[in-house]
Amino acid sequence: MTSTTITQKIKGIATCFMCRAVMKHPVSISCGHSYCSCCLRDFCNRRVGYSRPSTYNCPLCLEPINLNTVRDNKQLERLVELIKEIEETEDELLCEAHEEQLQLFCEDDGQLICWRCERALQHQGHTTQLVEDVYQGYKEKLEQAARNLNQLQEECTDQIVWVTTQINEWKQEIEIRKQKIKSDFKSLRTFLREEEKLYLWRLEKEEEQMLRRLRESQANLQQKSRELKDQIQELEEKCQSSAQNLLQDVKGTLSRTCAVKLEAPEVFSLEVQTACDVAELYLDVKAMLRRHQVGVTLDPDTAHPHLYLSKDRRQVSRGYSQQNLEVSSRRFTAFPCVLGCEGFTSGRHYFEVDVGEGTAWDVGVCMENVERGLGMKQEPELGFWAIRLCPENGYAALTSPPTALELQEQPLVVGIVLDYEAGTVSFYNMTTGSHIFTFPKASFSDTLRPFFQVYQYSPLFLPSCNE
Known part of the structure; x- marks a missing residue:
């Protein structure tokens, strides 16, 4: 039977029936059974709580x-003390080579050794000391290392608080800017509402x-904090353990802890780059739109045979x-339509169409590859x-x-704004500078070109x- 089995x-025998642990201050009762004194007392107190x-x-x-x-029960208490002594003895490390107690510490190799190892060729000429003599010195070094890591941990915690504060300040600044943008745009009614959405998106x-970026910095600091806590716990456990456990690889532990550094988090500028002074920029709607104006000309190769271009x-x-027109697969054949020569694949663009007092017209933009024959349908999906x-x-x-669109005044000139990245196409009455309509946001993936459908007695210019 092994010593471990005997110990178990x-x-x-010394386990308390009530708490299932080795007894503390065992006492015996009249029937001969023994319990922890506190367990017996608690048992009786609970019985009193139910009745007397x-x-x-x-x-x-x-x-x-x-x-x-x-x-x-003095004898049982002595047995409990003996169990503790046996467990402490079992925890002691033995030399793997000689199965002797590791009572010496080799300063040159930083290893626990036994008396036979000291006499071996491997350790001849090395400085060796008793474990009891070097234990306190290395314990103090480990404690100092733990204090250093604790200081780094406190600095790390302060930096986490600082970054968290930055995040809150940044979000507050963003919210303040949002509210200002919302307030300013609201005062300029429908037109500014569309511009407001764009700026809020940016x-x-x-x-x-x-x-x-800030949360990545925060996550890195929190990860460093967890690592520091783990190392601190490791050092604290070593300091609380036996001398042999404390000195086991003590130099390596000290070397690793001394190598720990805390890098300061990256400092970000919390200045909001998206700025919009609504009163200054958009008080003149026409001037704002024309900042993005492009010149548009008509593409004769796409014009329906019934259309005449200047x-x-x-x-x-x-x-x-018209007769003898050049045959082109790009020409509209089902409806009297024509495209502009200019193609747009990115950016923000604005152009105007003078519709005059015509009684019918279609104006806007379309994809380069739209259907131009009998299957043509003018819908965003197509x-x-x-x-x-x-x-x-x-x-x-x-x-x-x-x-259906309810317009208060007839537009003589229609302004068309394409924002390719934002996926929006908007229309304005440039006679009054008022907004007409904005299509729901789309995802453009092809070249867009100006589009016009022309009706009888309603020419487009x-x-x-510069005009």
Whole structure:
């Protein structure tokens, strides 16, 4: 039978039935059973809480307990102390080569050795000392290392608080800027509401990018904090353990802890880059829109045979079918439409169409590869973003189904704004500078070109940027 098995049997004898642990201050009762003094006291107190019994019964054999006969069990208490001594002896490390107690410490190799190792060739000439003689010195070094790590931990905690404060300040600054933008744009009604959405989108992107960087810094500091806590716990456990455990690889432990450094987190500028002075920038709607104006000319290769283009390709009208036109797969054949020569694949662009007092027209933008024959349908899902005036139904946005537009004044000049990245196409009455309609946000993936459909007696004219 092994010593471990014997120890377990002895522990079984000294285990308290109530708490299932080795007894503390064991006492014996009249029936001969023993318990921890505190467990027996708590047992009796709980019984009093239910009622006031005249007698108490042993939890094991249910025999009546005479509290006057409860006595300390000295022999059992000595057995408990012996169990502790055995466990401490079992915890001591033995030399793997000689199975002797590791009572010496080799300063040259930083190892625990036994007396036989000291005489071996490997350690001849080395400085060796008794474990008891070097224990206190290395314990103090480990404690100092733990204090250093604790200081780094405190600095790390302070930096976490600082970064957290930055995050809160940044979010507050973003919120303040949002509210100011909202307030300013609200005062300029519908037009500014569309511009407000665009600027808020940019601001939120800026917020998202900065918060991501700040949170990465925060996460790095928190990870460093966890590592420091683990190392501190390791040092504290070593300091609380036996001399042999403390000195086991003590130099390596000290070397690792001394190498720990805390890098200061990256300092970010918390100045919001997205700025918008609404009163200064947008009080003149026409001037704002024309900052993005591009000159547009008409592409004759796309024009329906019933359309006539001026020599400068800025005016188009409808008449009779033209003969001997160059055959082109790019030409509209189902409806009297024509495209602008300019193609847009990014950025923000604005152009104007002088519709005059015409009674019918379609203006807007479309994808480069839209259907131009009998299957052509003017819907956003098929690559068209346009508005229309027709005698029967008045103004409408060519959504699916069409959206009726109630305009207070007739537009003589229609302004068209394309924001490719934002995915928006907006229309304005440049006679009054008022907003007409903005299509729901889309995701553009192809070249967009100006689009026009021309009706009888309603010619369209494209002003140059200087007009």
